[in-house]
Amino acid sequence: MNPFSFTRPTTVPDALRAVVRPGGRFLAGGTNLIDLMKENVERPSALVDINRLGLDAIEDLPGGGLRLGALATNADTARDARVAKRYPLLASAILAGASPQLRNAATNGGNLNQRTRCYYFYDNTTACNKRNPGTGCGAIGGVNRIHAILGASASCIATHPSDMCVALAVLNATIRVTGPQGEREIPFGEYHRLPGDTPQRDNTLHPGELVTAIDLPAEDFSAHHTYLKLRDRLSYAFALVSVAVALRMEGDRIAEARIALGGVAHKPWRVPDAEQALAGQPASAESFARAADLLLRGAQGQGHNDFKIGLAHRAIRRALRQAAAGTPQSQTDKRVA
C-alpha cells in the first residue's frame, strides 16, 4: 500500500476538485478499493472519501421510477420496501452477492465500479493488460475457470463480477454522473464496456467523473422475474454464470423478455435478438432453448471455463422457466427452483 492523501469533502464540487489530481480515487464502502490497494494493484495518490456527500438517499421519481443514491449501501437498497416491491429482481440480485457484512458496507456506486476478480489482475507478479497495459494477459492459457466466454478479446478475458449490475442491465437503469464537464446520463447498456484492446478501461466513465445515482424506470416486472446464480459454493462466491430475467406475460405468451447474463463477459451480457425471439412466443422449452442459443451465439471457452457454455445454456432455460412460472429463485433457500 502506497502513501496517499485523504480528504473527506462534504459537497460534490469539492469532491470533483479533490479527485482531479492524477491517481485520485473516490472511496465509497472501500470493500474493493482497499483490498486492491493492499495488493498494490490500485496505488492512488489521493483518496477522496465520498461518504459525506449526502448521496445515499433512495427517492421516488416523478412518473413512478426510483432513484438509488450512489452512496446508498447494497444492504439498504435491497431491503428498501419500494425496491423489494417494485424491483424485486434488483433486491434478489443484490442479496445473491457477497455476504451481509460486505453488503452493509458496499455502496451502489462502488458495486458498479468494482473491478474484475481475475486472479492475475490481483497478482502483481503476473502479466495483466488491465492492471499494467501492454504486459499481456496471464489468464489466456492460464487458470481461467472464472473467465469470460463472450465478448472477450485477445487482450483480456476478464468478467465483470457484479450481481447487482446484471439486474440493472435487465431493468434498463440509467446511470447519473457528474464531472468536470458537467452532468450526464448513461444508459446502463453503455456504461460497462468490452475489453477490446484497452482492457484497462472497465467502463465509459470519464476520468474524474462521479456516479451520483442510478435511476430505475417505472416498469413493473414484479410478477415474472428471477435471478439465478450458479457458483462454486452455495453462498459468498462470485457467479460462474448468473441469469437475470424479466418477463411481461400476456396469458401463456411472452409479450416482452429481457435477459442478462453475469459472470460470462466483461459486462452484463444482453442480446436483443434473443429477447426479440421470445416476444410473442409461448413459454415453452423450445422457445427458451432458442433464446439460450441466441444469447450464447459466438461463445468461446478458454480451456478451464469451457463448461460455462453448457452451464449457461441450462441456467438460461431454467431461469426463463422460473420467471415465466412466477417462481423466482430464492436467495436463502439454496434449492434451485
Added chain:
Amino acid sequence: MNVMQNVGIGSAINRVDGLQKVTGQARYAAEHPVPGLVYGVIVSGAVPKGRILALDEAEARAVPGVIEILTHKNRPHIAWFDHSHKDMVAPPGSPFKALYDDRIHFSGQPIALVLAESFEVARHAASLVRASYEVEPHNTDFHKAQAERFMPSKKRDSFQPPKNRGDAGAAYEAAPVKVSADFHLATEHHNPMEMHASTVIWEGDGGITVFDKTQGPQNVRDYLAGVFNMSAKNIRVMNPYVGGAFGSGLRPQYQVYLAVMAARMLRRSVRVVMTRQQMFTHGHRPEALQSVQLGAERDGRLTAIRNSATTSTSRYENNMENVVNWGMMNYACENAAGEYAIAPVDTATSSDMRAPGAATGMTFFEMAVDEMAHAAGIDPLEFRIRNYSEIDQMNGTPFTSKALREAYAEGAAAFGWSRRSQAPRSMKEGRELVGWGVATGMWDAMFSKTSASARLTANGHLEVASAASDIGTGTYTVMAQAAADTLGLPVEQITVRLGDSTLPTAPVEGGSWMAASVGAAVQLACRSVAEKLLKAAEKMENSPLGSASLDEVRFAGGRISLRDDPARGVAIAEIMRAAGMDAIEVQETASGGISGMISQMRKSRNTHSAIFAEVRVDEELGVIRVTRIVNAVAAGRIINPKTARSQILGGVVMGIGMAMHEESMADHRYGRFMNHNYAEYHVPVNADIGDIQVIFVDEPDPEVTPLGVKGVGEIGIVGTAAAVANAIFHATGKRVRSLPITIDKVFDANPLP
C-alpha cells in the same frame, strides 16, 4: 459441593478460555504490545526457480522510516549445516532457509525483509523492492512429475511402509467381481483464520521472547537455537492462543526465522506477519494420485486389494504420508498389496494437514469400496460389515479396541439408512435427486511422552502447566478437567498454563495425541499432589483418614474423605495449615511405560468412524447440497463431549470442503498458486453446511493410553469426503474421482433432448 461430578473427565463443560476469546482478551502472536517495535514486511519472489540476479533496494531504502532491508547479501550468519535447520517435524532433506543465498526454490519464496518504524512504512517500502532473476526450467504440474516418482531411502520418522500379504495380483485377476479406479486430490492449503505471525521481544541481555503462531513452542525454541546457534535457555517461545493451524504450525515457518534474524541484527524487538497471499507459499496438503483395484467374490467377500498412491513434495525435502495403509488395515482380505511413492514439484514442501495421509488415502479407498459394493450389487454398509475385520489386517495385530461395528450401527440408525433404496438415481424429491452415501474413517490413537507440573497453594488454588498448545482444540479445558477430576476441585479454582516453552516438556500439538498425552501428564501430577496431601493428612493428630491408601479416599469439594465413610474427611486447606505447607509443587512425566511399549508392539491403536451423508443434486445445473451428515465416532473415552463434538464438526466441515470446494489452482507457466485469497480459495460457508449429527459410541479402552483417551482432532475429516462423493454417485449414478467435485464435474453437459 458436588461440582466435581460435573467438571471432571467426561463432562461437557464450556471452554475455560471461552471468555478470553470472545471478549478479545486472548492475545494472538501479532497482538502483543511491545514498546519500540520494528515492523518487518516480507517481500515475496515472483518466479518458481532460478537465481536472484539483482535486488534494487534504493527506492525502498529512501523511504523515511525504513531501518534496514534484510536480504541474502547482508543477512547475519546462520548455521551452515542442514542438520541445524531441522525441526522435530521436518521430513528428510535440506530444510528451506530463507535469505540463505540467491537460489529460488519456489514461487513466493521470501527474498527480502523490509524493516521499518511502522507497519505502513514497511509495507510501502516492501512494494518498492525490485528483483531480477535468472529463471530456470521448473515444473509444478504433478501429473508431469509422475515421471520423477520415487521413494527415497531415508524415510520420514512417521512413515510406515505398507506390508503386503498374499498374492494380490493373482487374486485380482481371478476375482469374479473387480473394480479399478484412479483418483486425484487437488492441492489444499490449510488457511487457518490467523495468519502466521511472530513478535520477537529483544530482552536486552541477549535473550529473546518470541510470541509465535505455532503448534509447538519447544519445537520452535529448539529450531531457533539450532539456526542461530543460541542457547535454548535464552529463547522463550510462547503461543498461549493460536487461531487455528490444522498442521500449518507444526513446523516453524519462515516468518519466525526472519523475525528473529532481524531482531538479532538490529538488537530490537521485531514483528513479522504473513499476508494471506503469503499463506499460500509454505506447507499444504500434498496433491495426490491414488489407484485402487479391488477384487471380490460374488457374495461381496473381498479377495484382493491393490492400493497405490503418489503424493507431492518439493525438490529440497521429501515429505511422506501414510496413504495406502488404511484400507489394507481395515478390511478382511487375504491378499493385499500397497505401494507408495512421492514426486517432486517446484513448490514449497507439502506438509501435514489435518489427518495427513488418511484424509487422502482412506477417502479414496472408501470411494473405491463404494464402487465395489455397487459392482457386487450389495448395500455399501452391508458390504463393509461383510468384510469387517476385528484385527489390524496389515500388521496382523489385534486392536486395543475397535467399536467400528457399533459406529456403523448407531450411525445407520440415526441416519435412517435402512430406508435407502439401493439403485443410483432412485431417490428423488422435487426436482432434486437425493443420494445417501456411507464411508469409514480411521486414524491413529497416539500417545506422546508429556510432562506437566501442578502447584497447589494453601488457599486451595491449583495451577497445572505444560508446554502443550491449544490451537483451538480445547487443551486448556482438557487439562483443567483432568486436574479437577483428580483433585476434586471446581474449575474456577484451577489455572491452566500452556503455550510457553519454559513449561514442562510437551510434544507439538498434532496427530490427535494432545488430549490423551497432556491429560495423562496432568493426572499424574495431580495424583502426586494428592499423595502428598494424603500423607500429610495422615500425619495430622487424630487424622480422620487413618492410614487409608489413595484408592480408599475421595477428593471432592476441597476435601479428602473416605470412600466408604464420606463423613470422615478433612479439608485440604486444613491439612496444609497443619503441615505448615504454603504450596505443594510437583512435576510428573506421562510415558507409556514398559507395559505401554509392549502393548505398542502387540496391538494396534486406532480411532474409527462411520460417516453417513445425504446430498441433493440439481443434476441439470450441477448444484449439490450436502443436507445431512451423521458421523459416528469410536474414539475411546471422551474427555469433554462438547469440545470433542466441536472437533468432529470442524473435521466434517473440512471434509465437505475437501469433497466440494478446496483447491489451490496453480498456473504451471508461472509455477504459482493463483487463487491465493479467501474470495477465490473456497472453504465451505454456512450455506454449504446442513445438519451435522455427531455420535460418540461407547468404547472403553484402558489399554490404549493411560486415560483411555484416543483423541478426536483429526478423525472427523477422515472419510467424510468419501461419504459425500459416494452420496453424489448414489444420487446421480455418476462417479467423480477427482476432488473437489465442483459444479462443472457434475452438471449434465449432454445437449438437450
